Amino acid sequence: MAKIRPLSGFPEWLPEQRLVEQRVLDEIRARFESYGFAPVETRSVEPLEQLTSKGATDKEIYVLRRIHAGEGDPDTGFGLHFDLTVPFARYVMQHRGELAYPFKRYQIQRVWRGERPQVGRYREFTQADIDVVDLDSLSLSFDAEMPRLLAETLAALPLPPVVTGINNRKVLEGLYRGIGIEEVTPVLRIADKLAKIGADNVRRLLGEECGLSVTQADTCLAAAQIRSTDTSFVAAVRALGVTHELLDEGLDELAFVMGELADLPAGSVVADLSIARGLDYYTGTVYEAVMPSRPELGTVCAGGRYDNLVGGSGNVRLPGVGISIGVTRMLAPILAKKQLAASRSVPTCVLVTLPADEARGVARDVTRSLRARGVPTETYHAPAKFGKQLKYAQKRGIPFVWFVPTDAAAPHEVKDLRSGEQIVADPAVWSPPDADLRPSIVRSGAG
């Protein structure tokens, strides 16, 4: 057998860790569905020209080659997708006559990036995305629905709190244009680095690279420092004294979104004018979420409004808005440190012991009866000593052990291995407490 080793950047888990990941994914899916988002999965590959056409040429894409390909035909022309937005845009265009608009979909899948692995960066990881697209124009209500659903979903997960920052590209663009900046994109890119490189470096770069005057740069920096948990950011921007039509539009949109979210728990969303997002295709609202207790993880969820990503050929226009949850990015460091784990390493709630080979039939009947009532149950596979059978249950954290009588007249008994309590039980009616049916998620002290 070939060398056995972990591959850097390709996380893998033991069952007790996978049970946590699975619970997190189930919870995310349930929340997405409670809002009426429909499930979609796309193929894992896209034609390379698709993957590289949306400003993603700097992405490290994995290209596929058939192992038996001939000399002259090295690649298939397909690459593994590096996010779920580009495949979704393609999916919508491909099926656009078969979908009902506004089309709300969620998509939870693995994505791949051929990056050099480092802290918080993976080469294979899972994202959970929600997006809405509509024909011609898309209601701003959806820009507000995204962070609401995100906040509700994240609050339901066994993870540290996450704060979602919201901005609007039109606010920044309008502001820049209002102070006479013509080339907006490079300014956006530099302003986006504020948290990483600090105000002094941003000011210097805005001068050196974009030719901004000190006054212009100071206005950009002053804007980037505006944050509010309500709509008071509007007054703060107005106080900068800049006017521009696009700025007004952006402020109206962002104020609507923040107003719609006023009932969310304090601290879950914040208007944050420093957020620009690197990707070209955002045209309005942008989102960027962080875990304040784990700043080293960086952005854990992100997204925004893209009015021109889908469509673009002829007169088809399908504006969209979406958010992506970086499931692996949030969860992997916590799982790796075992700060969360499942209460047992198997789904099994009851182990039915086997006292003798002759009891296989009875043990099977008990097992079937428990399973039929939704209780995950195993029969021990051989009539081994009871000590060995108990150890099987203990080692896996299985909470209950069932004793099948060898004498048909004797009663069945069930034992709670945690309390040690053992009672007579009827296999046709006994059920464990609901809380024991599935493994629960246990936080360790360091979590």
Place this chain on the structure above:
Amino acid sequence: MAKIRPLSGFPEWLPEQRLVEQRVLDEIRARFESYGFAPVETRSVEPLEQLTSKGATDKEIYVLRRIHAGEGDPDTGFGLHFDLTVPFARYVMQHRGELAYPFKRYQIQRVWRGERPQVGRYREFTQADIDVVDLDSLSLSFDAEMPRLLAETLAALPLPPVVTGINNRKVLEGLYRGIGIEEVTPVLRIADKLAKIGADNVRRLLGEECGLSVTQADTCLAAAQIRSTDTSFVAAVRALGVTHELLDEGLDELAFVMGELADLPAGSVVADLSIARGLDYYTGTVYEAVMPSRPELGTVCAGGRYDNLVGGSGNVRLPGVGISIGVTRMLAPILAKKQLAASRSVPTCVLVTLPADEARGVARDVTRSLRARGVPTETYHAPAKFGKQLKYAQKRGIPFVWFVPTDAAAPHEVKDLRSGEQIVADPAVWSPPDADLRPSIVRSGAG
């Protein structure tokens, strides 16, 4: 935007189809967990030497190359896995000190094969596997547990009936050796083709390619025609008059497995001595399941006992047994023909209409209240005409529409769009019938 097109061999579904696939996968997972199998996912890639070391050199593997790789470094050395057994064997070896034995795991993931697509063959598809491995030796009980769990799982799916054929390599090998055949593998390979090429061709090839006498070939063919739904196959094999130690062992094992399964519904399992399985690593029990109503799909589930696949280095020995369900192979043709579909294209059970912008707050409260009771609910995004809002629900098959009063003193009402019945309802207590909470699976006539 690049050319938009489906890629042959990479199936993709509309939401109403994906809802069916998801329901099938949920059901499979629930059954696997009810038997205590623990969830595992492995990374999608394995080192190429791993993928090609287990008799799989004829597999068309997709190799990964970074798009920005240098001239001298064309490949990463990783390939996408083509099944879930090889990655599982690697996973067990890698984590062998951290697992509890016997280790029962299930794994539901996509796999990839760079094959030329044809009917029933895909380049990306989903498999659902169960396997058990143990240290040193593995109880034969598990050989019987596999087809039991498989039969129960398949019976719970909205699919045509599946019959699982069971054989034991030791029966065939013992029989072959008992009639003086020394090179068993080529005979197994040819015998395995019986269903495809017919008895005459098998007889001819056994003579031409393996040098078998007519009497030897006839015995092989006579054995391959033995089938029984109980343990009567033993007498039929004995009647061939061949004796060999390995044959006795195989017959005992297969009789035990069939005996353990005697309580399964008639026709779900059959001892079928024509089954050989192509893969080298099987050492005992082998399984092969077909859908009699869809013979063109070929083998839809398969597996077997492998005593030497895991381990092999030094004195580590981890015998295993497993079965793989070809989810895509079974489901894709049925989904493609729309013989199964979801009763609605969205998870949404209730659409809360929006009579006016001022009602957003009330509509949101109703929506939140319904969601909190587990009812997937959407608020219509804009105060459009009621006709338009109703059409939104109808187009998606959403069963209930909620009417928010514009006058605070007026009552809320809810309408069942199917019956037309409209009633006064209290948002704090009303719930739909349980059957309407999730989309149901609908069979079309042709199914």
